Amino acid sequence: MTNCKRKRVSFHLPKRRSINPIEVSPNGVNPSTSVGTHTDFPNGIIHMDFPEISHLQPVFTQQEQFQQTRASCALPATDNWPGQYGFSVSFGPQEKPTKSTAWTYSEVKDKLYVNMGTACPVRFHTTHPTQRGTILRCMAVFTKPEYVTEVVKRCLNHSSPGDMTNENHPAPEHLIRCDSPQSHYLIDFNTGRHSVTVPFENPQAGMFYTTYLYKFMCLGSCVGGLNRRPIKIIFTLENEHGLCVGRRSLEVRICACPGRDRRIEEKHFEQQRDHSHKVLGKLLNVQLQRYVMN
Amino acid sequence: MTNCKRKRVSFHLPKRRSINPIEVSPNGVNPSTSVGTHTDFPNGIIHMDFPEISHLQPVFTQQEQFQQTRASCALPATDNWPGQYGFSVSFGPQEKPTKSTAWTYSEVKDKLYVNMGTACPVRFHTTHPTQRGTILRCMAVFTKPEYVTEVVKRCLNHSSPGDMTNENHPAPEHLIRCDSPQSHYLIDFNTGRHSVTVPFENPQAGMFYTTYLYKFMCLGSCVGGLNRRPIKIIFTLENEHGLCVGRRSLEVRICACPGRDRRIEEKHFEQQRDHSHKVLGKLLNVQLQRYVMN
């Protein structure tokens, strides 16, 4: 069991509007020194999405987070863990999954197939009410071990200021957006990883879940971005101290034809399973025969 | 017949090195006013590829160019015209055209199929020696009329400073590069169009052509760049006054499998031709029968 500390200083907008995170190094370098430039993140360099908003009141929010499942901060935990609030995720009954339906969730694969830029409704269940100040974070990681340390970002094409999707948006480089006026875009100071948070609202009276809308802003095939590398998204419920109190991750494929691709992958999955069964069956048979003969 | 005037002021490097063009508006706006910014071209805005080299001696080179084939400067002429020097283009015998050969030229299609970033040898023939100060320009245009007015550029991914191909290169946004230390990258002040020029060297004694190496720095499929839109390249021979004295254009497809794609397109072409022949044949037959019957 290891500790994973994160310190963070954020500037918050006084009003509830789309909020712009500014990450500042702990030694207090003045963000205005890098106004107008866009610096790539790694190692103590200030990252600013919106230099224009440096008039914001600085609010010091220190978060210390203890994660119990990974040795390194750079590798976010992906294990599902309902925790004390019974946190889980579901997807509503989607429209009939045509070839190019905007999104579709596969139970067998536990995988979401979704168009780029589509607002996809995700249901967050809790069995016990969370405390005030609880937030819901969403972060993407590459699934394959060879890429898991690389930060997931949008491709250059889609993150460029000229791209229509970036008009009036505080986080053009973030793959995942949450369609809420209270959403908060962060770049972790230590790991450089992107995430988006919203205040978690407990399910309304008589409801078992609260729905939030998420958008995925690149295709899985985007050159120089995801580049055909599968990703997972990790939803974490975090209390006011930044402690993780629940987690749910699932694979996501952002593509032009979610329906088609789901069908294909489910077929592959079945064939693979059938094949394993056959192999396993043969092995058992051999063992059995040996046993009988001896 | 219309005149198409172009005035241009360029800064030239004193030494023969890769040369950086700086386009200045005729009213003499100081380029240093835009140092450090990269402004998109259109309409009187200064474009600079390399603000760092503003210490260059300014050399005033006024070029007035009369083109006789197009009404608008924005639509470059593409007609082949050997002119008084007997200007033409050819390709040497390439390596056996395997599926993924680096480049291959189709005679039937008069089209070059080439890998991205490959130095492709192009032979420039002249039957009569050109004068001192003659240059060879290469420019790309979209083939289809609906895109012909759009300037051909590299995609954002490939033109970004982080792309390896742009290390130490003066013109990251230019699709076409000429592998010569004397090459010159220009952005036309009026049209915004990119081109690369080299001093034209007459064929060596006993030779009929001079070879230059050209590279194409994006795929035809690059999203936000060529975006699967076919292009032509136009080679123009220009005298010291900027007058066009010869022209040759051909289609180019920049792709991952030049051999395969050439084969496919030639097959299509044949089928199409056969089909037209058949249709034409039938028509003739009908006409003939009518003639005989009357």
Added chain:
DNA sequence: CAGGCATGCCTG
């Protein structure tokens, strides 16, 4: 290096 898959997108 060829076969063929993967995946965005065009066409009917």
Added chain:
DNA sequence: CAGGCATGCCTG
């Protein structure tokens, strides 16, 4: 909206 092409790239 499904069929199927186009085209980069992976695999043997």
